[in-house]
Amino acid sequence: MGSDLVDKSGLKSANKNDIFIVSGNAKHLKDISQALISFYVVHAFQDAGKLSEALHHSHPAAIILDEELSPHGGLTVLQQLRRTESFSLIPVVFTAHQGNLEQIGASNALPLVRTLVKPYRFSALLKAISDQVNAHVEAQWKMMKEPQRAALENTLSSFNSVADLIAEGKELPYADIQQSCEPLVAAVQSGNFKALLQGVRGHDNYSYVHSLRVATFLSLFGDHLGVKGNDMSILATGGVLHDVGKMMIPHQVLNKPGKLEPDELVVMRSHVTQTIDFLENTPGLPRGVTIIAGQHHEKLDGTGYPYGLKGKELNELARMAAIIDVFSALTDRRCYKDPMSPVQAMEIMEKMGPGHLDQHFLLSFKELLLDATSESDIH
Ligand SMILES: [Fe+2]
Ligand SMILES: [Fe+2]
Incomplete structure (x- = not known):
């Protein structure tokens, strides 16, 4: 095993979901690779030479490096990686046995390294990879211009705070969420939405990325249609909050590839009903946010869910939200699929027909996309 998992043709076009796993222990390598395969595009290497060869073709989102590695051990490779400028920013999860205190101490002292002591739970490995990848992506936001930097940092912090509120059974402080979305609206209104989409590329919290993208595209669509002021704020907050009920859906259902x-x-x-159950306890929540969250899966012919609303029962906001949610889902990057290009996504959405999406708004959104983006911009 090891090199047989390496897809050489795929390496040059490696995307942000690639994880390199390196271990001299064939069983460890196989176990970890198979466990991670439904979460990431996994490339496994049984020796340092193969890793080095692969790194010259492309950089992964993170490397999982085991202490057990010929000829000089994983720690030596880790130190080399940190010393080599072009590899120094690749996040690493280093795995070592409990007794190897010296190795653990040395690896912990290096930047962008998270050390996991064996034996560890699989969930701890997943969390360590995710934290490492996200820390790297979020560190790059610090270099972005305002209001784009604040748009990403604020919405992420709001999104994470919602997870805590749900867990603690507390109500949503809507004014805080609204305030956190102000830079996002400002970024869109000043024509800088592409920086937001590029900023979340590679972030490992899929629900956050999807929600940020929906908030950005909804605000962009609103801006294109002449929406202003408080209504823009509803589009942005509605986008950030539209799927928060997914935080209550089991991971294996939410991330099932097939x-x-x-x-x-x-x-x-x-x-959808979980989202509404959570949002309805929010004092001062604008009705528009409830419509975006509650009706983005409805279809004009009445076959959508959860209410089966039909035709005129769906107002403009619900129609816009449905278009943006489908478009974002198709062009989102997932661990098990490449993102679809905007052109492909539009073709699919046009085929969905008038029973599903509002054709007038769909045409308007298509015009907006043609004006505002090129294919490489939006995923
Ligand atoms: Fe949804
Ligand atoms: Fe969604």
Whole structure:
């Protein structure tokens, strides 16, 4: 094993979901690779030479490096990586046995390294990778101009605070969420939305990335249609909050690569009612935010969910939200699929027909995309 997992043709076009795993222990390498395969595009290497060769072709989102590695051990490779300028910013999760205190101490002292002591739980490994990848992406936001930097930092912090509020059963402080979205609206209004989309590329919290993208595209669409003031704020906050109920959906259903079974589909679809259950306890929540969150999966012919609303029962906001949610989902990057290009996404959405999406708004959104983006800009 090891090199047989390396897809050489794919390496040059490595995307942000690539993880390199390096270990001289074939069983460890195989176990970790198989466990991670549904979360990342995994490339496994059994020796340092193969890793080095691969790194010259592309950089992964993170490297999982084991202490056990020929000829000089994983720690030596780790130190080399940190000394080499072009590799020094690749996040590393270093794995070592509990007894190897010297190795653990040395690896912990290096920048952008998270050390996991063996044996560890698989969830601890997943969290360590995710934290490492995100710390790297978020560190790059510090170099962005305002208001783009604040747009990303604020919305992430709001999104994470919602996770805590849900866990603690507390209500949503809407004014804080609204305030956190002000830079996002400002970034869109000043024509800088592309920086937001580029900024979340490679971030490992898919729900956050999707919500930020929906908030950005909804605000962009609103701006294009002449929406102003408080209504822009509703589009942005509605986008950030539209799927928060997904935080209550089990990970294996939410991140399942293939088609969902009928019972899983029921669970998945319940994210809308879960979102509404959470939002309805929010004092001062604008009705528009509830519409975006509650009706973004409705279809004009009445076959959508959860209410099966039809035709005129769906107002402009619900129609816009449905278009933006489908477009974002198709062009989002997932661990199990490459993002679709905007052109491909529009073709699919046009084929969905008038029973699903509002054709007038769809045409308007298409015009906006043609004006504002090129293919490489938006995922
Ligand atoms: Fe949704
Ligand atoms: Fe969504």
